[in-house]
Amino acid sequence: MDFGFTKEQQMFKKEIIRFAKKEIVPRVQEFDLHKQFDFESFRKLGEFGILGLHFPEEYGGGGADVVTTVMAGEALGEAGVDGGLTLAYGAHSFLCADTIFKHGSEEQRKKYIPKLCSGEWIGCMGLTEPDAGSDVASMKSTAEKKGDKYILNGSKIFITNAPVADVSVVYAKTDPDAKHLGISAFIVEKGTPGYTCGEPLIKMGVRTSQTSEQFFSNCEIPAENLLGSEGDGFNMSLQTVEWDRSALLAPFVGVSTYMLKRCADYAKKRVQFGRSIGQFQATKRKLANIRIFGEAARSLIYRIAWCKDQGKPLNHLEAAVAKLFVGDWSMGPANDAMILHGGYGYCHEYDMERIFRDSRLAPIGGGTSDIQKMIISKLM
Amino acid sequence: MNYEYSQKEFEFFIELYQMVSAYSASHPMDTGGADCEKNIQGGVEKLGQTPYLKLGVSDVENANGLVTLMGAMEVVAAVSPSLYLTAEYSMRLLGRALAKWGDEKQKQAFLNPLISGSAIGALALCEQTVNVDNEPLAATGEKQGSTVIISGRKQFVVNGPVAKVIGVVGTCDGKPAIFLVDGDAPGLSINRTEGSFGYKGACISEMILENCRIDEDRMIRCSEKEDMVSVLRLWENQILTGASLGLMRASFESARDYAKSHKTGGKPIIAYQEIGFKLAEMLTLFQTSQMLAIRAAWTAEKQPREAFDLTLCAKVFCTESAARVSGEAMNIFGSSAYFGANPVEHAYCCARYGESFGTSTELSRIKIGDAALGIKP
Structure with a gap:
């Protein structure tokens, strides 16, 4: 076993985080407040190469493997990109474009994939x-x-x-x-x-x-x-499940890292009873819970991605385990992060409120947690 | 990147499972009965005939260090938690300390018997206050010529009553040291702790050292840069993480098999959604724990600077998951798990040990929180 990423992958992840923090994250709260789709950010994802990351270069893609593609999703979450945009990216690239690429004729591929990779078209x-x-x-x-x-x-x-x-x-x-x-x-x-x-x-x-x-x-x-x-x-439709259980879950893992940093920064600055709240053990406990969830979830989604890269058929039990864990167990850290921010966490001014709302989709979208339990209990 | 064990590793796990299962079937090790002590010593000898005890200490052909070790730990702990605890505290605590910091003479005299399983060792770390994570070591060694005189009081020493040699962790000249004391050394008294909640076959004791004398060459030192206690705690946390995996495997598989065979209302209870879903949650926690534990073990070997926090994350998650999974397994078994010897009941009791010992889950969370805040230990 080897859990290491290549230097190129690590550098690429840093680049995505840098790009997203500069180009996308400053717009997130405003668009969330007005419930608007951010066309400009979506187009920028295309320009940067994220929308078509795993498609062959001849179709306008980046030719990346699945692990790198999942890493990109994690990086977007880690940078602070909202769940709405990462969901839009997932539906576009994996549920629509990938299905056309995998099952479409050459003519269909040439007609749609380049436009979907660039973000000129949305799927x-x-x-x-x-x-x-x-x-x-x-x-x-x-x-x-x-x-x-x-x-x-x-x-x-x-x-x-x-x-x-x-x-x-x-x-x-x-x-x-x-x-x-x-x-x-x-x-x-x-x-x-x-x-x-x-x-x-x-x-x-x-x-x-x-x-x-x-x-x-x-x-x-x-x-x-x-x-x-x-x-x-x-x-x-079943084949999209592989992406659903890896790339579409990756932003939730990335967001946990983002929450951890934001919460730690807040806890260091916020003073109550004459000391920063980071000095209280209850605060440390919340920080620990967020970190532990992220570390636990990370291995599950990369396992699915690595297996896909190896050409192995999807292990439906492992896929359901990944979805169930990220879905059900992400609620606690999101709740902890919001509570750690107190009243501010409840207000839109601080993005913990949005992250909490975004996280609620995890146990619902792409097959509810109950569906995952049905799958697991049938396969065990 | 590679998320699978090799074929050779799988073959080793199967051989190990078959050997420990066969021995355990004829030599009970977890009942707490009179024969347990002897049976466990025999079990450790059996393990010494396999590569198991060498893992993580020296190179083993076709093995991937701590990663293979974590898989093997799960196998042994699933079959016999008490054998596991005995072997691990002997080899992976005292044995690893000898391998890492001991000199050649010490390795020859003390490490080789531990690797072969012909002797059992112990490491006495817990002080009377229990907590050595944020309080100084109280046991001390005072040099007098070529002799070191040790005094102190230790608690919860696994293997204390059966150990041929005990590594007593303390300080000498203000610096951390491990004193290698014979199990029958004058000045050392060992009081077995009776009535443990779990690990019923393992020997756990209190230990009092009153002017206990050893030769100076029986003292182990680490380098100035190293934090000996943190390293020992890391190893102990790895042991408890591995135990949790085994306890979860035993609990989950027993509960799953029971749910398939036990019928009520004319159908197996697994057919009821409440039971099926409970098992699904148990398996989710088990598989997630496996991946996290193995990644933490890999990190300890490949990226040691990042290992301390990640090992604590793995320890908290796995030990808490083991408590929950074994508790749910008890519920699935219903009344039958509550009476008489039952592997699920024993796993449930053993799982409680994991949360409290090593770096407790409470203290672990504080340390993980500190790391997030950039507070250095």
Whole structure:
């Protein structure tokens, strides 16, 4: 076993932190307050090379391995980038772009991947439905083939980036009787007749990411927009899980490092009863809890990333363990960080309040903690 | 980067498991009965026939130092916590101290028997106040010619009553030292601590040294730059971290197997979501602990400057997880775990030791907090 990172990886991580602190973090609180998507920061992520980090250079990507890509996510969190932007990045790069890259034709790759890598276009993935969350096979959206077109009907919900997306990977049933084997995936572009989005949902946290419903009403899309073959959709959606359990969790780990630094700085400066609150053991305990969570979670997500780099099939039990741990155990440190800041922690002026709200998504998004427990208990 | 043990390491773990399990089946070591002491000594000898006791002390073929050691620790602690504690406090505390700071003569005389398992050692670190992390060592050695006269009182010395040689940690001329005292040395009295909550087969004792004499060449010193007590605590914390992994493995696997076989309402209890989810949380804590413990062990070897804080993080997380996992295992077993000898009940009792001993979880958190604040020890 070897847990070391290369010097290049370590330097790259420092560069990302420096970049994010300078270009993105100063804007975070304002955009969170107004629940707005920060197009400029998103574009800068593309310019810096983060959006397309793991794609081959010939498609405008950085050619990085999975571990480095996960490290980038951790670095964004460590720099203080908000959960909304890192979620938008994850939905864009891993749920949308990666699916197109992995399952799309050469023509589809050339058409979409460079624009998604640069951030010129924003992507999203339409999978969840009002009555089909983790139970994907219950999906009701349909895609009926008519000549050289598919006619999409149905609706999606909780779709990250939908209101701002230029392109969406949408899952629908081409064979409604075949349950999960009847699910197919399609590329749907903004402006396609019959495709509309709802108003952005009002969310507790990750507010800079825009989340909404998607509606498909006799939405006609060219047959060549089918990804892979009919019936491949379920497996495609499962493959995003590898990213979901590594790169999408990485910012939560990075944020724990950010919280630790912010809390330590605050604890050194804040004086009560004639001494800095850092001198109180209760404060040290909170700092310790934040550090311990970050250290424990880190190994879990890099294990998933390393296995993916080795070409090993995803170990669903280990993936669910990573998701469950980061989801459920991140709540405590976020709470500790907020309380450590006292009244200030409850106010938007200090970003602990936002981080606490952002953290609440961890046990919900991408399969709730209960779903992870179901997976683990079935596989053990 | 590499997140997997090698095939050779896996093979070693399996051989080790088979050997310890077979021995344990015919030689009870955790019941606290009269034979435990003898059986454990036999168990340590058995371990001496494998590379186990050498790990972390000298090079072992196909092994990756402390990383392999952490995996092997889990295996032994899962089968017999008492054997584990005895072997570890002998080899990985006194043995490592001899390997790191001892001279050739001391290694020949004291280290080799520990590695071979033919002798058991002990390290007496805890003072009467227990805490040596933020209070000075009270035991002292006074030089008189080529003799050192040792006085002091130590508590909770694992292996005290069965140790052939005891490393007494104290000071001489104001500097830290380890005094190598024979188990039957005049001036040394050992009072076995009876009725321990867990580790029922291990021998734990109080120790009083009154003008106990040793030759000067039985004194171990560290370099001026080193903090001997911190290093010893780090090693002890590694031992307790490894123990936690084994206790979690034993608890989780026993509870899982029980939940699959025990039926109520016409179906195995694992089919009930409350039990299935409980096991899922237990496994999550166990696997997370494994990864953190192994990474901390790797860091101790490759990036020692970062090891102290990370080892404390691992120690707190793993020992607290072990207490929780073994407690949940007790609940899954229901009444049957509460009566009579049961590996889950013993694991539950042993898990409590991990949180309190070494650097206690409370003190560990303060130290981790200090590190975050930039406060140097």
